[in-house]
Amino acid sequence: MNSLSEFNEFRRPQLFEKLSEESQQRILECSVLRDFERNRLLVQQGDTPRFVYLVLNGSIRTFRISEEGEEATIRMLEPGDTCMEAVMFMGGPSPINVQTIKNTKALMIPERIIKILVLEDAQFAFNLLKIVTRHYKNAMHQIDAMNIKTPLKRIGYYFLLKHLEHGNDKLDFKLPFEKQMVANYLGMTPETFSRSLKQMRAMGITVDDDTIKMKDAYSLCHFCDADTASLCPAHNTENCHLCTRH
Amino acid sequence: MNSLSEFNEFRRPQLFEKLSEESQQRILECSVLRDFERNRLLVQQGDTPRFVYLVLNGSIRTFRISEEGEEATIRMLEPGDTCMEAVMFMGGPSPINVQTIKNTKALMIPERIIKILVLEDAQFAFNLLKIVTRHYKNAMHQIDAMNIKTPLKRIGYYFLLKHLEHGNDKLDFKLPFEKQMVANYLGMTPETFSRSLKQMRAMGITVDDDTIKMKDAYSLCHFCDADTASLCPAHNTENCHLCTRH
DNA sequence: CGGAGGGTTGAGATTCATCAACGCGTGTGG
DNA sequence: CCACACGCGTTGATGAATCTCAACCCTCCG
Numbered sequence: 001m002n003s004l005s006e007f008n009e010f011r012r013p014q015l016f017e018k019l020s021e022e023s024q025q026r027i028l029e030c031s032v033l034r035d036f037e038r039n040r041l042l043v044q045q046g047d048t049p050r051f052v053y054l055v056l057n058g059s060i061r062t063f064r065i066s067e068e069g070e071e072a073t074i075r076m077l078e079p080g081d082t083c084m085e086a087v088m089f090m091g092g093p094s095p096i097n098v099q100t101i102k103n104t105k106a107l108m109i110p111e112r113i114i115k116i117l118v119l120e121d122a123q124f125a126f127n128l129l130k131i132v133t134r135h136y137k138n139a140m141h142q143i144d145a146m147n148i149k150t151p152l153k154r155i156g157y158y159f160l161l162k163h164l165e166h167g168n169d170k171l172d173f174k175l176p177f178e179k180q181m182v183a184n185y186l187g188m189t190p191e192t193f194s195r196s197l198k199q200m201r202a203m204g205i206t207v208d209d210d211t212i213k214m215k216d217a218y219s220l221c222h223f224c225d226a227d228t229a230s231l232c233p234a235h236n237t238e239n240c241h242l243c244t245r246h
Numbered sequence: 247m248n249s250l251s252e253f254n255e256f257r258r259p260q261l262f263e264k265l266s267e268e269s270q271q272r273i274l275e276c277s278v279l280r281d282f283e284r285n286r287l288l289v290q291q292g293d294t295p296r297f298v299y300l301v302l303n304g305s306i307r308t309f310r311i312s313e314e315g316e317e318a319t320i321r322m323l324e325p326g327d328t329c330m331e332a333v334m335f336m337g338g339p340s341p342i343n344v345q346t347i348k349n350t351k352a353l354m355i356p357e358r359i360i361k362i363l364v365l366e367d368a369q370f371a372f373n374l375l376k377i378v379t380r381h382y383k384n385a386m387h388q389i390d391a392m393n394i395k396t397p398l399k400r401i402g403y404y405f406l407l408k409h410l411e412h413g414n415d416k417l418d419f420k421l422p423f424e425k426q427m428v429a430n431y432l433g434m435t436p437e438t439f440s441r442s443l444k445q446m447r448a449m450g451i452t453v454d455d456d457t458i459k460m461k462d463a464y465s466l467c468h469f470c471d472a473d474t475a476s477l478c479p480a481h482n483t484e485n486c487h488l489c490t491r492h
Numbered sequence: 493c494g495g496a497g498g499g500t501t502g503a504g505a506t507t508c509a510t511c512a513a514c515g516c517g518t519g520t521g522g
Numbered sequence: 523c524c525a526c527a528c529g530c531g532t533t534g535a536t537g538a539a540t541c542t543c544a545a546c547c548c549t550c551c552g
Contacts, residue, residue, distance in 0.1 A: 045472050045473060046472040046473060064386060064389075064390040066390065066394045066395065066471070067471065068394070070393075070394040071394075072389055072390035072393035074386055074389060074390075086378075086382050086383075087379075088379075089375045089376050090376075090379045090380065090382075090383050091376075092473065092476045092477070093472070093473050094473070095386060095387075095473040096386065118368065118371070118372055119368045119372060120368065121368075122365045122366065122368050122371060123365070125368055125371035125372065125375065126335075126364055126365060126371065128375060129335045129371065129374055129375055129378065130335050130336075130337075132332075132378050132379055132382060133332045133333075133334075133335040133336045133378055134336065135382055136332050136336075136378060136381055136382045136385060137332075137336050137341055139382060139385035139386060139388075139389060140310060140320055140341060140342065140385060141341075142385075142389050143310075143318055143320060143385060143388050143389060143392070143433075144310040144312065144318035144320075146389070146392045146393065146433065147316070147318035147392065147433045148312045148314070148316040148317075148318050149312065151539095151540080178498075178499095179498075179499070180498070180499080187389075187392065187393045188540080188541090189540080189541060189542085190498085190499070190500090191499090191500080191501085191540090191541080191542085192539095192540060192541075193499095194501080195500085195501085195540095198500095225312070225313065226291055226292045226339070227291060227292060227338065227339055227340070227341040230338045230339055231338075396507095397507095397508080424530075424531095425530080426530070426531080434508080434509090435508080435509060435510080436531070436532090437508090437509075437510085437531090437532080437533085438508060438509075439531095440531065440532055440533080441508095441532085441533085444532095
C-alpha cells in the first residue's frame with residue numbers, strides 16, 4: 001500500500017494525525033493490506049504481538065477468554081479504529097484475542113516500524129498516547145458500569161455515546177453490531193439485554209430491529225454524567241435538561 | 247525538589263527510566279513535593295488535570311463515583327507509582343477522583359512540563375506509553391474479572407499478582423490496603439470478600455489479619471492464566487503445576 | 493422446504509447485595 | 523483508669539436481580 005487514499009471515505013485515523021508525510025510513507029511502505037472473512041481469529045491470547053490492525057471496513061472485536069471458555073469483550077472496532085497498539089508496549093504476550101465480526105479489510109502495520117517510529121517521531125508517540133489513553137478511559141467507564149450501574153443504565157450510557165457520535169440532531173441511529181455482541185460488551189446476557197430494551201420504551205426510546213429511535217433529543221439525558229456532558233453540544237446551555245436539574 | 251535521591255528507597259519510578267539527566271532536571275525543577283493527610287481529595291471528577299502525582303510514600307487511590315454516590319475503584323497506588331498521566335492526554339475534564347488513603351508524600355509534576363517534554367523527548371513519551379499501557383492492561387483484567395470470574399477467582403488472581411510481586415519464594419505477604427478497599431477494587435462488598443476468604447482456606451490459603459499465608463508456592467496456581475504465566479519464574483518449568491495440567 | 497442463527501419470552505435457580513447484629517482493637521475524654 | 527464511641531471485620535438471615543435453561547418466532551439461505 002502506498003497512499004492514504006483509502007482513508008478518505010471515513011474519519012482520518014488518529015494514528016496518522018498531524019504526521020509528517022515522511023513518517024506516513026515509512027509506515028505504509030512496510031504495511032500490508034488484507035481481507036479477512038467474518039469470524040476470522042487474527043490474534044490469540046498468548047501470541048506475541050506482530051501487527052497493529054487498522055480497520056478500513058467491516059469490524060473487529062477484541063476480547064478476553066477465561067479457562068471455562070467465557071468471553072469478555074474489551075472493544076468493538078469500526079472503520080478507522082486501530083487495535084494492538086497498546087499491546088505492543090505492554091511487553092509479553094498478548095492478553096487479548098482479536099477477531100473479525102464481519103468481512104473486514106484491514107491494514108496490518110508491523111510491530112517493528114511502530115517501535116522504531118515511536119522513538120524517532122515524537123508526534124507519532126503523541127498520537128499513540130492519545131489513542132491508548134482513549135482506550136483506557138473507555139475501559140474505566142466499562143469498569144464502573146459493571147460495578148455500579150444497572151443493566152438499564154449501562155445500555156442507556158452506551159446509547160448516549162452512540163447518539164453523540166452520530167450527531168445530536170438526529171433522533172435515531174443504528175446499532176453498529178449485533179445485539180448479542182453489544183450485550184457481551186456491556187457485561188450482560190442477550191436475554192437481559194432484550195428485557196432491558198423493553199424497559200426503555202417507558203422512557204421514550206423504542207427499538208426497531210437494530211434501529212434506536214428517541215422521542216426527543218433529550219431522552220438519553222438521564223444517562224449522562226459529568227465527564228460525558230463535556231462531549232455534548234447542548235452542555236451548559238438552557239437546553240440541557242440534566243444541567244437544569246442539577 | 248532538585249534531586250532523585252528520595253527515590254532510592256524503592257523501585258525507580260518508571261517515569262524516569264532511561265531518561266536523560268537533562269530531562270530529569272527539567273521535570274524536577276518545575277515540580278513540588280508535598281505532604282497530604284489521609285483521606286485528602288487531590289482531584290475531583292470534572293476538574294481539569296493540573297498535575298501528575300508520583301507517590302513517594304503512603305498510598306493513593308483513583309476511583310469513579312456515580313450519581314447515586316457509589317464508588318468504583320480504578321487503581322490503588324503504592325510508592326513509586328504515578329497517576330493522572332493518562333488523564334492528561336484524554337482531553338477534557340478528569341474522569342476520576344484521586345484521594346490519599348494514608349498519610350502520603352507525593353511529587354506533583356505540572357501538566358505543562360509533561361505536555362512539552364512528550365513532544366521533545368521520545369524516551370519520555372515512550373515511558374509514558376509503557377505506563378499507560380500497563381494501566382490499560384490492568385483495566386482489561388478488571389473488566390474480565392467482573393464479567394466472568396467469581397468473587398473467589400477475582401481474589402485469587404489479585405493474590406497471585408501480589409505474590410509474584412513480592413517474590414515467589416516467600417510463602418506469605420501482606421495486603422497493602424485495607425480489606426474494604428481491596429474488596430471495592432475487586433468489585434464486591436466487604437461481606438462477600440470476607441466470606442470468600444473463608445473458602446480459600448480449603449485451598450491452602452489462610453488469612454491472618456492482613457497477612458496472607460500459602461501452604462506451598464503453588465497454592466495460587468489455580469488462578470493463573472496464559473498472559474499472567476509469563477510473569478512467573480516457574481513458568482515453562484516442570485515446577486509449574488498449571489503447565490503440567492495443560 | 494428445512495436448517496441455522498439471532499432475538500425474544502417465560503420459569504426456575506443461584507448468587508450476591510443488603511440489612512442487622514456482634515466482636516474486637518483503638519483512641520479519647522471524663 | 524474506666525467508659526464509651528468509632529471503625530473495621532465478621533457472621534447470619536433475607537431478598538432482589540441476573541443468569542441459566544428451555545421453548546418459540548423470525549429471517550436468511552442453501
